[in-house]
Amino acid sequence: MCGIVGYVGNQECADLLVDGLRRLEYRGYDSAGLATLVRSDGEKRPIEVLRAVGKLGNLVAALRERPLKGTTGIGHTRWATHGRPTEVNAHPHVAGPIALVHNGIIENHLALKRELSAEGVKFSSDTDTEMVAHLIHREAKAGHELFVAVKRALAQVHGAYAVAVIDQRQPDRIVVAKNASPLVIGFGDGEMFAASDIPAVLPYTNRVLLLEDGEVGLLTADGIQVESLDGKKVEREPRTITWSAAQAEKGGFKHFMLKEIHEQPRAIEDTLRGRVDLANGDIIASEIGLDEATVAKVQRVYFIACGTSSHATLYGRQLVESLAGIPSQCELASEFVGRDPVIGPTDLVVAVSQSGETLDTLAALKVAKEKGAQLLAIANVIHSAIPRAAGAAFYTHAGPEIGVASTKCFTTQLAACLLLAVYLGRRNGKLSKEKAQELLQHTVELPHHMRATLALDDLVRDLARPLASSHSALFLGRGVSFPIAVEGALKLKEISYIHAEGYAAGEMKHGPIALIDANMPVIAVMPDDRSYEKIASNVQEARARDGVVIAIATRGNSEIGAIANKVIYVPKVDPLLSPFITSIPLQLLSYYVADFKGTDVDQPRNLAKTVTVE
Ligand code: AGP
Numbered sequence: 001m002c003g004i005v006g007y008v009g010n011q012e013c014a015d016l017l018v019d020g021l022r023r024l025e026y027r028g029y030d031s032a033g034l035a036t037l038v039r040s041d042g043e044k045r046p047i048e049v050l051r052a053v054g055k056l057g058n059l060v061a062a063l064r065e066r067p068l069k070g071t072t073g074i075g076h077t078r079w080a081t082h083g084r085p086t087e088v089n090a091h092p093h094v095a096g097p098i099a100l101v102h103n104g105i106i107e108n109h110l111a112l113k114r115e116l117s118a119e120g121v122k123f124s125s126d127t128d129t130e131m132v133a134h135l136i137h138r139e140a141k142a143g144h145e146l147f148v149a150v151k152r153a154l155a156q157v158h159g160a161y162a163v164a165v166i167d168q169r170q171p172d173r174i175v176v177a178k179n180a181s182p183l184v185i186g187f188g189d190g191e192m193f194a195a196s197d198i199p200a201v202l203p204y205t206n207r208v209l210l211l212e213d214g215e216v217g218l219l220t221a222d223g224i225q226v227e228s229l230d231g232k233k234v235e236r237e238p239r240t241i242t243w244s245a246a247q248a249e250k251g252g253f254k255h256f257m258l259k260e261i262h263e264q265p266r267a268i269e270d271t272l273r274g275r276v277d278l279a280n281g282d283i284i285a286s287e288i289g290l291d292e293a294t295v296a297k298v299q300r301v302y303f304i305a306c307g308t309s310s311h312a313t314l315y316g317r318q319l320v321e322s323l324a325g326i327p328s329q330c331e332l333a334s335e336f337v338g339r340d341p342v343i344g345p346t347d348l349v350v351a352v353s354q355s356g357e358t359l360d361t362l363a364a365l366k367v368a369k370e371k372g373a374q375l376l377a378i379a380n381v382i383h384s385a386i387p388r389a390a391g392a393a394f395y396t397h398a399g400p401e402i403g404v405a406s407t408k409c410f411t412t413q414l415a416a417c418l419l420l421a422v423y424l425g426r427r428n429g430k431l432s433k434e435k436a437q438e439l440l441q442h443t444v445e446l447p448h449h450m451r452a453t454l455a456l457d458d459l460v461r462d463l464a465r466p467l468a469s470s471h472s473a474l475f476l477g478r479g480v481s482f483p484i485a486v487e488g489a490l491k492l493k494e495i496s497y498i499h500a501e502g503y504a505a506g507e508m509k510h511g512p513i514a515l516i517d518a519n520m521p522v523i524a525v526m527p528d529d530r531s532y533e534k535i536a537s538n539v540q541e542a543r544a545r546d547g548v549v550i551a552i553a554t555r556g557n558s559e560i561g562a563i564a565n566k567v568i569y570v571p572k573v574d575p576l577l578s579p580f581i582t583s584i585p586l587q588l589l590s591y592y593v594a595d596f597k598g599t600d601v602d603q604p605r606n607l608a609k610t611v612t613v614e
Helices: 014-023 054-065 111-118 129-141 145-155 244-249 256-260 264-272 292-297 306-326 359-370 387-389 408-428 433-444 445-454 455-465 479-495 507-511 532-544 573-599
Strands: 003-008 030-038 048-053 072-078 093-095 099-107 159-167 175-177 186-187 192-195 208-210 215-220 223-226 301-303 327-331 345-354 374-379 394-396 472-479 499-504 520-524 548-554 566-570
Touching: 003 099, 003 145, 003 159, 003 175, 003 215, 014 030, 014 054, 014 072, 030 054, 030 099, 048 054, 054 215, 054 472, 072 099, 072 159, 072 186, 093 129, 093 175, 099 129, 111 129, 129 159, 145 159, 145 175, 145 215, 175 192, 175 264, 186 223, 192 215, 256 573, 264 408, 264 445, 292 408, 301 306, 301 359, 306 327, 306 345, 306 408, 306 479, 345 387, 345 408, 359 374, 359 387, 374 387, 374 408, 387 394, 387 507, 394 408, 408 433, 408 455, 408 573, 433 445, 433 573, 445 573, 455 573, 472 479, 472 507, 479 499, 479 520, 479 573, 499 507, 507 532, 520 532, 520 573, 532 548, 566 573
Parallel strands: 301 327, 301 345, 345 374, 374 394, 472 499, 472 520, 520 548, 548 566
Antiparallel strands: 003 072, 003 192, 030 048, 030 072, 093 099, 099 159, 159 175, 175 215, 186 192, 186 208, 215 223
């Protein structure tokens, strides 16, 4: 996830672009850049480009040293997906007279790179984005003006993109295009704006047009002309935004956490993008971060992580065992370093961390490295300490998560664990092509079912209200729902400060059942799967002791309504994939309980987003 901006009008635009980027910095902050063009001072001038590594402040400092002139310009704040956060990898990327900023992932960038290399193109970055700049340049060299060149180039691209492109040959315009990544056009008076999100344009105009997938726009100071990629005219009126700038920064959501919960279908799409080979029922090997020789040695998979990430690994372990038939263990990183684990070269140690900087996980990884284990990191932040120490990385591509309580990073970790397990199962032959095809088909359909689950927002909100006065809550699950129950309890604790326990439902009778009375809400995660009958009995046991049960069950379940006090019915999916769905009502429940209590949802007390102490 990155932020892009564009301006064409009569004002000097460098500071204006920086102002837009500041409002988009939540989308990425590892490097930033600008490119500007002088529109009409009589002489033709080259595109001016300025890029800086690190937060936007570094670009502002560089701009003070070397101001950029021009009334047409584009800007970018980066959250790296391909290539380290360095100045050469920062956007804009330039090819001949073309400069381009991009948000998204180009799936066929390796094939495009091979094709362009064969034509003698030299690359100056490690990014997928640079291919698009060169494709447009190739079309420009063939004599096409910018609007046509961009349409022709994008027809060769697969993947997610929002792009803004300028061309030294036509300094009075910007061409923008969108597929899967967001792009907003702002209508000023004699000036036009483009941005990844509404807050970046809101100080200048509240008249906006949201570009749709497959649309390309030609922006000049006087307005916009929109077409589909294949050249059909699109007529749509701008709409007026009534939110305040502060509201808009969170996309209209009250908190970042709620926004991030709602971003999950998109985040999962980004985790899966370019990695699933449906035709062969496989995972694209170059995407997983492990070579075949390493995988052939693996006799056991050891997951290490902390907090929410450790809950994702509980799911990962089950998948590795059931899909790849490889023995698997999970361990809290802080405990792993505190003893003398028996591991060696036939173990694959997978460190899972959204931040990639958690010190406990890093320390555990170093122990595993010393013992000669094979290493892999599953991380969200590219080139962070844990992937660097592991030497092999699978990035979740969830985009920056601002809320301290992890939501979209968790579900994308589940997806990464799933792809890893399928990959291992296909390598060792435990998972047939047909079974993998079926599972992967269900996996790519998940974002659709997640969107349907998010539509339960209002219902969950109503159920949350009475919970806000509880002092404690018990979350139960079995099988793949056990990690979800534990994670549900952690979410409630973290942001509402209500004590909560996540328990394997079968363990309830071994102790926690003593806690159950009319004041103890019990949240049972019980989708239709092979554990359903057993957890239904556990729910009966809780009800017999006056426990107040909220069940998360599969739509179409006709008996649960008579057992539980309240039911949240969720869409039916492959039983192995239910965690992607059942996580959502639990996240919403915690969110609304906390919001009713009035706690600081995005920055709960005593917690930090990145924990760099042991
Ligand atoms: C999640 O809501 C928490 N903020 C916390 O448990 C977190 O998952 C843990 O600190 C591990 O962080 P990591 O994924 O960045 O390694």
